[in-house]
Structures are given as C-alpha cells and as structure tokens.
Amino acid sequence: MLRHIVMWKLKGSIVERKENSQKISDLLNGLKGKVPSIKELTISINSNKAPIDNWDVMLDTTFESFEALGEYQIHPLHKEVATVISNLREARSCIDFEF
Secondary structure, three states, rough: OOOEEEEEEEEEOOOOOOOOOOHHHHHHHHOOOOOOOOOEEEEEOOOOOOOOOOOEEEEEEEEHHHHHHHHHHHHHHHHHHHHHHHHHHHEEEEEEEEE
C-alpha cells in the first residue's frame, strides 16, 4: 500500500485562501468514486485558530501501489483538478511512502 500526502500553501489574502481551500476540498472530494485507483481520500483544511503561516490544505490518499498512483496522476479528472490547484497555490509539498 502507498500513502500520497500533498500540502499546499495558497496565494492571496486570508479570506481568499479560506475560500480557495474549500474550493480545492470540494474538487478533490469530487474525485472519490470517479478515479478507480483511489482507495482512500481525505482532505484537511487548516483551522482558523491555527497560525496563518501554516499550510492551507492537505490531501491524504491511499493507493495499492506506485503504479496505481501513476494511474491517478494521469487520469483526466485529476489533471483538471491539478490545473485549478496549480493556479491557486504558492507552494506544494508532497511525500509518498509505502506501508
């Protein structure tokens, strides 16, 4: 099994970042059941009580293998969501690990 965790720091004001965090969450949650290689998918948005310099959004996904992750990454729906996110983000961080 493989965990694929991605975090984004978004562009814009605090209000824009919160609005875009929810937009990203909605888009990514929309992939559930539509991209077959996703085993589990959870989105977390930074708390309003947390420091503003924290990362804004975290995607935590589980796949059967690196091959399944590759299928996800080339899936047309994922590519659409990734394009939207890339236009909203300031920075991206990622880790992939097998368990």
